[in-house]
Each structure stands twice: as structure tokens, then as C-alpha cells.
Amino acid sequence: MRVLMIGAGGVGDAAARTAVERDYFERWVVADYDLGRAEATVAAASARRPGETRFVAAQVDASSADAVSALAREHGATHVFNAVDPRFVMPIFEGALAAGADYLDMAMSLSQRHPERPHELTGVKLGDEQFAAASQWESAGRLALVGIGVEPGLSDVFARYASDHLFSEIDELGTRDGANLTVHDEHGNEIFAPGFSIWTVIEECLNPPVVWEKGRGWYTTPPFSEGEIFDFPEGIGPVECVNVEHEEVLLMPRFLDAKKVTFKYGLGEQMIGILRALHELGLDSTQPVDVKGVSVSPRDVVAACLPDPATIGPQMTGKTCAGLWVTGTGKDGQPRATYLYHVVDNEVSMREYGAQCVVWQTAINPVVALELLAKGTWRASGVLGPEAFDAKPFLDLLAAPKPEGYGSAWGLEDREPMREPIATAQRPETD
Template sequence: MKRNVLIIGAGGVAQVVAHKCAQNNDILGDLHIASRTRAKCDAIIASVHEKNAMKQPGLFDAHAVDGMDSAAVAALIGKTGAQIVINVGSPFVNMTVLEACIQTGAAYIDTAIHEDPTKICETPPWYGNYEWKRRDACAAAGVTAILGAGFDPGMVNAFARFAVDEFMDEVTSIDIVDINAGSHGRYFSTNFDPEINFREFTGTVYSWQQGAWQENKMFEIGREWDLPVVGKQKAYMSGHDEVHSLAHHYPQADVRFWMGFGDHYINVFTVLQNLGLLSEQPVTTAEGLEVVPLKVVKAVLPDPSSLAPDYTGKTCIGDLVKGTRNGQEVEVFVYNVADHKDAYTEVGSQGISYTAGVPPVAMAMLVADGTYDLGTMVNVEQLDPKPLFTLLDNMGLPTRVKDAAGDRPWDQTQ
């Protein structure tokens, strides 16, 4: 059994991870959190104690570390005795933190594909450019690495696996739909790190259709979805992490990702992009200062964690999966609905951070008890989803299924 957790990162998702680890420290053991700025970690730990989140008395300590420095991260893993690392820092640090885990033998869990700060939207499959290159090293070292273990990617991968396994002989399409029907009351903001958020939408939109990678532009293809609780919502086909692993594991299926956007977001985004303010490449001002436009935009926008107190409404994220069983066409929607206010009341974060932060803690618990401690690198769709769903039913993210038989909890479909 593995115990003791090191959380890398101190943003909104890290706050959720910290609270959920504290709520389950009887399983996870001693807790540690690290980022470049220790004060941010101290503030998160203080919020844990303010909510009396620790299930039982135990250690929760803060540290400063440069996530881009593998040796420093490895040294911190050794110092803390952490056997599980939950990486919810910037995707820029994935490969260095993963390398530190390979060196020390700690299990590794992240929530997004690695990104090179100087590149946007590389050639598919994105995992093949980075993490999958270390798969053999993980296996040789007996290191468990669970990639993309947030919500999307993460739970949506598990939803796809569940739908295919339980309802189909053959799968023909997987459409991931992410709708935030909430409101934060600000003129304009992103729900997580603006730099990462904008990078997702300024490059080519890749989807896997007809057995090959297809290319589109952002906001080129949209459609209206009628979803549980949030109703009719417009969403646009977007590039996203999970498409790149699901296409590998279900190559016979069309795999697409759809994200909801309002007209106001699209208008502001388009102006920023057309002005060149979303570029990751440095420019020099008239005063001789070198700046990265995207980082300037990030600096002037609200910190996503500041949105939480005023956020209202709900999210609906799920997979519409189509296929055949016994020669007949079937379709099933596997999904979760989360409430922004409920998330803030429990952990002091908004619903987007909540949906991203709870699943990696559940997966850490399943690594701790051995269920997911496989000693190799996997994406979430390679894991049995049922133990994960069972945990999350009691951790605030219940899974539901809607099909021809009705809308019900996942375990009532068995």
C-alpha cells in the first residue's frame, strides 16, 4: 500500500486536491504541497484547516520547489517520503515532474498533456510527443503513471470506457461535451489559468474521424446540445487532450470534443487573437521591453480562483457514445452535473476547479490501496472505471447514465 502524497501546484485545482486529500488522509497519509511560491501553499493549507477538512490528525506541510527542475522535485519527494505525486501545476512541468517520479519510484498522476511553452497545438497525437515516450521507462522502473486524470481529460475517458464496455459490441463515435452553464459576474475571465486556456483555442482543432486526423479552425463547427439539467447549449468542436488517447485506444470510432462558449466569450477572444495578444512569442515594446503578449493578457485578467465566491449555476460534462449491440444501433450519454455554489461551500473553489481536482484524488486513493497501482503508464480509459465511479459517488461527483431506458445513476444500469 502506498501512502504520503505530494501535491505539485497551488492554483484553484490544487486547492480542491488539497481539501479532498485532507478529507481522506486516513488512506493517503501525510500530505505535502509545493509550488514556486510557498506562501500560496501556506494559504491553501490554511483554507483546509479553516474548513476542518482533515479527516484525522496528521501532517500537512508546505514547500517551495521549481517544478521545471527534476532534481529539485526528486529531492523533495525523498525529503517528504511521498509515494504518490499529484501534479496539478502548469502542464509545462509535466515531463520534469514525471522524470522525478521515475527516478524516485513515486507514483505519478497529472490532469493534462505536457506542453512546451514555445509551441502551440503540435502534431497529433499529443501524448506521443511527450509522456508516451517515457512509457517504457515507467514500466522498467515499476512506476505507476496515470495521465490526464482530471475531468476532461480524465473522467470523460472513464465515461467512454464504461459506455463501450457496458452497452456496446462495437463503438462508432465518442463525442465529449463540456458545458459550463454558470456565471461569475465578471466582464471577461477564464475558468482556469488564462495562458493554458487560450493556448487550447488558438491553434488547429484536431479531431479523429474516418480513421484519420481531421483539421478545423476554432469556432468553425458548432452545434446545439440538449443536456440534462443545463438544457439546450451551443458548443463548438475544439481540440483537447482526451481526443489524442481515445483515438489511439478506440481507432475505429470518431472522437470529437465539444466545449460550450457564449457569444461574448467568442467576441472578446476573437478581438484578442486578431490583435496578436494571444501570441506565445515574445515582442519588443517601443521602450525596449521584451514581453509575451499572452502573459500580459493573463496578468490583467482576474485570477480564476477569485471567481469562486460569486459563481452560480451548474456544469454538465459527459460523453455521448454511439455504437452497436447485437447488430442494433445504441447510444448512451454518461455524465456528471456539478454545482458552483456547492463546490465553493465545501472547498472554497468554483465548479470547474472542483470537477478537475476531485478525480485525481480518487485515483490516488485507488493507487494507495493497490487497485490502480499497476507499475506502468496508463491513460484513464485503460483502467476499470467502476472503482473510480464508486469512490466519486461519495466524493461529490456522481456519475449518471442517460439512454433509451431512462436517466439514472451508473450503478443502476448493471
């Protein structure tokens, strides 16, 4: 296996630091628009293993399918791993196919809201552009494994595991994400510093959330709707979670049988307030505006003004939890409610990988998936989500102690069914 990873930001850097411990690939090319950043990732990853020579750096324009294809051919890449913002999904996706390589990403092609009824009806959904090309990938005998980060990704693996091993009938597949992370400045004051790309956070949280129900299909709600208190494990505790647009809702119904699919994110009052303010000021827009003769995207300015998520690990404390809340009927015919989850402590990820927990938790999953593909444990062609593959080998490899596995345990809790969601009508809707 020869991997071309595009993106040396927080997630790409963490993926390289994790992959260097494994032996399943012969070359790992780290490509970024900023060659210096790619070189820094190669140096950091290689330093973790004496004598390491498989990592090389390259420069690439991720907005150009031709550039991606040319670089993949130059290095004989068998797999193109997309580790950049979702706005670059389609050129990288198309460039990989043109080069005859398989493809993996952690976020799918972008959505476009319904022009007249955005909080009721879907427009162009996440991943629609990629699934429209499924026949081309199938004809070429190539695989595009989409949404294989943590959410989407590990949450979708959990869904397949629950469907195969825990439930005979599923009422709801509900991704629930929460954390108790804080970031402090050099004086010990808590500061606002998202653990993930603010560009992506804005895209996810201000777009109309999507819900799927059997018999109704996909529909949308207002941002931050249908709040509920969810109790996260391992000391994180109760967090209010709200509807957010996310790929799981677009992936799971394509491959699994459930009555309802949702995604709710524990944003917190501060994040919700900031996102609302950005929207009201127009700073969430990606359309360039003229500033004293310079054309700039407001959202890019916001991202540039905040700390790089890749750099805040030493200032961060706490844990992050990604998981799936499943309700329905168990294999024994009795009602069942189960939370499958993965918790990462920032102190541990920083100590072991030099990566803050949010980006590392995202990065480990495509690295695991690539190993399963390299070994032939997972194999297919077309455009597929993680639900299309047997979940047990993935979860076994993720949790198995090193060096056989990745030494990152996941958990399962059976609980009582949740109470009704709390009301959030006191919050004004976002257009």
C-alpha cells in the first residue's frame, strides 16, 4: 500500500504520528499546500520510529483534481487519504479516481440548503455529489470509503456492530458527541479555542440539521433544535446536545435498517452564542467580500484569527467522547437501549502522540481502516460508508493492545431509555 495523504493540519499530522507505528504500508506521502508544514509532519512522524524512511513530503493544490491526480501518479499511490476541509472533497475525490487510486475521507461533499424551505426540506445533501458518482467507481473497480473519521466514521462502525450483534430491531441510531474540554492561556484564563477546524464547525452547526425517519426520508430542522441532556461516560457527565447537520444521518439509512437516525452535538451555551453572533454579522459566509481592495472570505478570516487546533493541545484539559445511542429490541426480544462510545483523554493523547484529543480521535480511524484495506479484511468497490463493512475486525484492531492493535479501548453501556428531550424554544431560530 502506498498512501497519499493530503493535508498536514491537526488531523493529518496526528494520522501520520499514529500510522508510523504500523507496518502495513510501504510509502506515506504527506502533501499540503504549505510544503513546510508537510515537511514538519514528516519529521515529527519519522522521529517516532528509529530508521523510519517511508514518509516523504510534497506540495499540492487540493483545489485542483489534476494536481491531485498528477501527484498520486508520481508516487504510485494506491490510496488517496483526504485530511483537509470538506470544501476540497470533490477535487480530491475526482483526482483519486482519475489516478486509479482508492479514496478515503472523513467528511463528505458539502450540502446546499433548500432555497425556499431550508428548515423543512433538504436541498443538496452531504455526500450527494459523491454518491452520484458511485457507478463510475464501481466500473473502475475502485473504492471510495467516505466518512471514516470519528463522526462520521467510528460512530458508523458502531451502528453496524449494533445492527449485527446487539439489536434485532432498531428504533433510533442517534450519534451523541460531548466533552468537558477547556483551553487556557499562559495566564491560566479560559479562552475560546475550538478543538476542531472552526471552518468545519461553522459549516456543520449553522446549516439546517438533517434527520431521517422511515416512511418520511430525510428532512431538516432549525439549527440547535430538539435539545436533550445526555449523560456522557468516564466523568464527562451531563451535556446538552442539539441537532446538527452531520454525515451519519446521510450514511446510516443507506446501509442499515432503523426507524430513525439523528445526530446531536454537545455544543454548550458559549459555542452556540458565538455561532449565532457570527451568523448575524455575516462572518460565517464563504462568499468573498472586498476589504480595502483585497478580496477575502469572512469565514476564512474567522479561522485565521483563532488558534490553530493543532497547536492548542498543551493548553487543553479534559476528555472528549464520541458515541452512538441505540434504542430498540435486543437479540433476546427485550427492549434495549445501549450507548457505544470512545473516550480520549487529552493528557493521554498529548503524552503518547503529541496530538490534542479531538484531532487524534478523528485521525486514528482512517489509519485503522487503511490497515484493514491493506490486509484485505475490508474489500469492495463503489462509494461506500463504514456501515458497508464488518464492524468487528475494526473494533477488535482499534482496541487490541499494541503492537497487535492500536491500544485504544471503546466502551458499551446498557441504560434505561432516555426521557423526552428538553425544550429549547427560548432560543431564537437561526435563518
